[in-house]
Amino acid sequence: MSSAFSSLPGAIHIREVGPRDGLQAEPPIAVARRVRLIDALVAAGTVDIEIAAFVSPTAVPAMAGAGEVVAAVGRPIGVRRWALVPNARGARDALAVGVDAITITVSASETYSQRNTHRSIEQSLAEVAAIASYTAESTNNITLDVVVSCAFGSPYEGDLDPVDVAAIGQACHDAGVGRITYADTTGVATPRRVRDLLEHTGADIGLHLHDTRATALVNAYAAMEAGVTRFDTAVGGLGGSPFAAGAGGNLATEDLVHLCADLGVATGIDLDVLLTVSELVSEMIGRAVPSRIAAAGPRWRSAPP
């Protein structure tokens, strides 16, 4: 299936990370309200949702109650429920409550890795292998996805060689991880950086983009032109720190769905319903969300200036 543009895919697959990546930097929100958000995302047509993180509630209070979230969400038909895990123990906890898919992060930046996870890249890769081995032994048919952070540049080391970045993804793949996603953690990607990486990874990857420098949507567009069909987005454009100057959230789900709708690229998500989810998120966090479509509405409802 091809879109109205011969150079674009006919459909893309969006993994909604708002309930996890989006909310983790916010003041803690009760499990019941997070579940309501997830239910609303399902109602909008979202089929891949990162619903929880099995991390220390001391370290990340906003993600406390992961098991309760998974239990309360239940098993919506056709929905893959993702959980982030930092290690094999987190993977055990996640599998114990029956998630469908697991996200693990590995940084492409050695310093970022050391500072944020207190592990070297090599140690992280060993943890990935342990998780892959553990899940392969489990009776569940679990999807694994490694998110390679700082894939387009590091705030410590600057630009990274795409060959090295792709090698980290390849190492995870070799360890038995089915999907690799490359994350623009600090918003330094541009279409050039996206293309440079794709030369070494091929287009069968996911992209996790941040809008720190207004480039999230243009990066997604350039990636689609190059054949990429998997994207992480967060409803409202949540994520990053709302308090740090210049911090940028995730690519807003609304903004990507809106663009794709006009380009003839199917997402399976109903934008009108999604915009009611934006409103819910805005209520939950007590301020307007960064998404421009949430603020301005879709192009087919443009108002006189």
Next chain:
Amino acid sequence: MSSAFSSLPGAIHIREVGPRDGLQAEPPIAVARRVRLIDALVAAGTVDIEIAAFVSPTAVPAMAGAGEVVAAVGRPIGVRRWALVPNARGARDALAVGVDAITITVSASETYSQRNTHRSIEQSLAEVAAIASYTAESTNNITLDVVVSCAFGSPYEGDLDPVDVAAIGQACHDAGVGRITYADTTGVATPRRVRDLLEHTGADIGLHLHDTRATALVNAYAAMEAGVTRFDTAVGGLGGSPFAAGAGGNLATEDLVHLCADLGVATGIDLDVLLTVSELVSEMIGRAVPSRIAAAGPRWRSAPP
């Protein structure tokens, strides 16, 4: 000259519209401060600047003192000083003080035209012809540019047929106007709409983009891929109404210059100097500017999250 991307131009031409389009919706700022802004833009390497509008100071108080601005700016070497004029009388006033180039607007939307200029499209085209005829008779070598507003859709009539939009530009060209720019007045363009229009205009056009729906940069990128090399931008991303919910300013000069710098597309503008101009604008208007690069800094100065 070609960029690092074979599909992108080696250089683009930016017309800075901040001192006019950017400031016209703000509370009036004294002539001396507007002149200081223009001087700073020149220092950053800007060679096309819309510095004034010869409109009624009653209707647009922020643009009062157009003649004084032009006189005070003087004739910086290599800089083309643009003025917006609404009619032949405005053109006379602008030529009398020695501007280098004149912008005239015509709307592609009949209702928008009637409501905002109290003229039909046909009457506007007659005014364009009168201005073109008047300037051709003058001894100055004046550049004329018609900006076709609502070129990608109207808040009143919705999507417009690109054939009709291109015909308006062609009519202006036939009347003796050398340059045509198409404006996304209410931020409804997408790469698809840009390409649809280019099919009927060719790539030798200017684009004037607004970021109401987060699409300004992706539209510029898609346009560059299609060979467009002329863009209107406003320092800081000023423009539109800062008070209306969802209103989006112009494509921020910083954001386009930053993207182009990494893509290997020359703009002639020094981003570091331009970022000091952003700070000046922020001081002038008393709040942060919308530009994301102004907030986050360039990618080569990314900070730990």
